[in-house]
Amino acid sequence: MARLKPHVPYLHPDCEITDSTFGAYVEIGRASRVAHSHIGDYSYCDRFADIANAEIGKFSNIASAVRIGATDHPMEKASLHHFHYRSADYFDDAEPDHAWFAHRRSRRVQIGHDTWLGHGAQVRPEVTIGHGAVIAGGAIVTRDVPPYMIVAGIPAVPLRARFSDSIAERMMALAWWDWPHVRLRETLQDFRTLPAEAFLEKYEG
Numbered sequence: 001m002a003r004l005k006p007h008v009p010y011l012h013p014d015c016e017i018t019d020s021t022f023g024a025y026v027e028i029g030r031a032s033r034v035a036h037s038h039i040g041d042y043s044y045c046d047r048f049a050d051i052a053n054a055e056i057g058k059f060s061n062i063a064s065a066v067r068i069g070a071t072d073h074p075m076e077k078a079s080l081h082h083f084h085y086r087s088a089d090y091f092d093d094a095e096p097d098h099a100w101f102a103h104r105r106s107r108r109v110q111i112g113h114d115t116w117l118g119h120g121a122q123v124r125p126e127v128t129i130g131h132g133a134v135i136a137g138g139a140i141v142t143r144d145v146p147p148y149m150i151v152a153g154i155p156a157v158p159l160r161a162r163f164s165d166s167i168a169e170r171m172m173a174l175a176w177w178d179w180p181h182v183r184l185r186e187t188l189q190d191f192r193t194l195p196a197e198a199f200l201e202k203y204e205g
Contacts, residue, residue, distance in 0.1 A: 006181070009039075012047075024181070029064065036105050037069070040113070041177075053105050053125065057113035058177040063137065068123045069109040074100065112147065113177040131172055132162060147172060163196055170200050 004010050006024035011017070014031040023041035028034060032049040038056065045051065045062035052069040062068075073080040085101070087094035107125035111117075115129055118137030123129065130147030139156040148168040150159045163171065179187075190199055 023058065046119075053107060054109040054111060054123075056109075056111045057115065057131070059114045060111055061116040063117060063119040063121070065120045066117045066122070068111070068117075069107075069125050070122060071104050072107075072125065113175075132168065134162065167197055167200065170204065171196065174200060174204060176203070 004025040004027060009022040009026040009028055011028050012030040012032075015028050016033040016035075017028070018033075018035040020034045020037045020039070022028075022039050023043070025042045026039050027044035028039075029045050029047040029049060031047060032045050033051065034045075034049075035052045037051050037054040039045075039051070040056055040058040040060065042058055043056055043060035043062070045066065046064035048065045049062055050067045050070075051062075052071055054069045056062075056068075074085070077084070083090045085097035088096050104125075109123050109125060110128040111123070112129055112131035112133065114132050115134070117123070117129075117135045118139070120138045121135045121141065122139070123135070123141045127141055127144060129135065129141065129145045130149065132148040133145045134150040135141055135145070135156065136150070136152030136159070138154070139152050140154045141151065142155040145151050145156070146158075148162040148171070150162060151157060152159050161168070176187075184191075187203070190202060194202065
């Protein structure tokens, strides 16, 4: 029997989930933290991922120790420290700074379908990663990444495109990530054996 299910995410031990939603066949690795986010169908993260304020598409592959939407400290104010926005932790008569938390949560990360984020990568708030993009392990992504681009480094810069522009556009038009579960099973062997262009030729139109 298949381990992953369509109606409930597979949560490994010691996960911390806050105000988040999950699509079908989602897996969350051990000791990961997911807050104020949506993780789309078939996407998963490995151990110790830290995901906040993010919209993650379908079939995203998120390696261990990836951080998405790392929260900011208020650099323009007199202090960076928690005490003036997590104030109730320090003072009996003080409230948290709700406006600051609302501001942080508004700075959403957008991650497309069929993406791969390598071990230890970081994605800063308000960054968009296009469909099919690859983020190398250890990269720190501070700017938007086009679809089907491979980026690496600190800060991350483009290395090369996975596919030509034509194939990338055709792949996005095919949008196989929207296929129903039964069709994914029917085409499994072709996913395993056909190069991208041959797969497109077989299933376009």
